[in-house]
Amino acid sequence: MHTEHKVDDPPTMHDVDSPGAMFLVFLVVLGLAVANILLATTGLGKLALPVQLGIASVQAVLVAYYWMHMRRGDQVVTLSALSSLFFVFIFYVLVLSDVLTRWRIAM
């Protein structure tokens, strides 16, 4: 049974996470970590980077969505969370401005 629930309304049982669900998410995240470690020993070669970063991203999304309660966040919360990705993007762009041009030989 699902009723419409606004952000400003007082909390109801509906807002409380069940320990079981949280624990399940925890187990999944742990499982993925183990998978990542095991994969690291198998020598995926070229695939290693995308696959392992992909797994790590799934872990991060799980944590954000369930543990950080993003699934109940209103739009402002979602926007703030996405802006943190933009912030990481700045870091990458400016670091790449160094790394990608570092080896060019000066004329």
Added chain:
Amino acid sequence: MSIIVADEPRVGPVPPEPAPLKTNYLNARSGILSWLLTVDHKRIGILYLVSLTAFFVVGGLAAGLVRINLLSPTGAIMTEDQYNRMFTAHGVVMLFLFLIPSIPAVFGNFFVPMMIGAKDLAFPKLNLASWYVYMIGAGFMVWSVLAGGIDTGWTLYPPYSSRYSQSNVFPGAFGAFITGFSSIMTGLNIMVTVHKMRCPGMTWGRLPLFIWAMYATSFIQLLGTPVVAITLTLLCVERLAGIGIFDPAIGGDPVLYQHLFWFYSHPAVYIMIVPGMGVISETITCFSRKNIFGYKAVAWSSVGIAVVGFLVWAHHMFVAGISYYSAILFSFLTMLVAVPSAIKVFNWTATLYRGSITFQAPMLFTLAFLVLFTVGGVTGLFLATLGTDIHLHDTYFVVAHFHFVMVGGMVLAYLAALHYWWPKMTGRMYSDFWSRASATIIFVGFFFTFVPQFVLGYHGMPRRYPNYPAEFQVYNVLSTAGASILGFGYLLPGFYLTLSLFFGDKATANPWSATGLEWQTPSPPSTFNFDRTPVVVCGPYEYAIGVDQLGRGLPEPPGPGSADDPASHHGPTGPAGPMHKETHVVG
């Protein structure tokens, strides 16, 4: 609803002096547990004040020993290894345990709720937790120092720190990691409080500039600190488990560490200075009896610094092997960040123009800040210039630059805040004479200490070296002599402020005749700050009109009070005087 305060000089009826409270936040409960378990933002501010003062003394002693050692070209009192550990201890303690928390943790905690008319911060328990987390982190750092110290410098550059140093890098780095969380907690608390707990009428355009500065600071704390936490974690992983992240010998990239480290640590210098800038906006208006010049510019430049401050970090890495293209880019971006800082300095100066300036201790510290911070900022531009920095990097010039901004700027702003708000926090007035003396001595001592270091650095004396050629000795001796004057200046407040607690005159509710809400409640305030929720009717600095933020008349400012006293209401340029100041109403 908005009540318009007429843009014409007038002196409203001055509210009667509130009777001092029988129970205030200090005596509401007693016993050590009432402090250790308190959730009152004011008491937590005091807890921080006491702990920060202790660490300031520790860091100061280390600095003294460093300076004494530099009296002789071959090192006067320490071995070279001890010297490395000493300047690292100085840097780590001063930065992580004093400057980064300083104003947000003490005055932010204490005054953000009071200045926006709230009962407490949004998360009082989180606030207490932040103090405990800070103390635990500090404990780790003390452990690392007691166990023999760290010899890497506060920047902890690998691969030396992660693979080769025999010193106590792990507890130190772990301590910094932990105190970072306390910084995040404080930032989060202040940000939510400013968003959610402003009293009626306290619009964004009427916020005191200290609040804007604290808001911008929390933004940096929230975004930046997690990055350094991860960086330090990676460092510890490499050190403890030998996993190659930064050491090229095992497949790492040492420049990556510097990128990550400075991505936090450059913004961190703004975590240190921006709150100080907020304090200066409060004191400079109060002691020149004028509205701030360019409220919006000062407010938005805080936010501008917070944003642009994240784009400039690699100016610390110009000679670390980053690409030329990137170095040019960062040199340009660094110059951009000086713009908002300069906007502030110009606006403060314009605020002084035609003000009715009086020279109580908070104002002396403020004026000293203006001079010293400007020197620090401008020498920052020398360093931002790529070509010049190749000569000046890692010399005493850099040391002088950052001490001008951090000590001349931030520590003086901290002292200005302490002297400005002390009567509110403790209910006591301190000695006018001694406080002015201390401000003057600090200012003079500061110049003697750090101006010679510019010369030394320009002539090529590297930083972090215990030895130097004999011809540099005169400058080093000058600098050490200055440091002892400076140290004496810092000791004075320890005495007269402590004495004021016992023998000082009782402070009135609003001893400086200031406009902010924090002054519209008895000194010291009650546990819940206000007996009813205040309603704000105007902007924060209507000194020229002579009303506080509640729209009531201001009491007579301190001073002789005669008609030729520039600060008096009835003085020539006072709100009721014949040549009253022009103003435009903010908010």
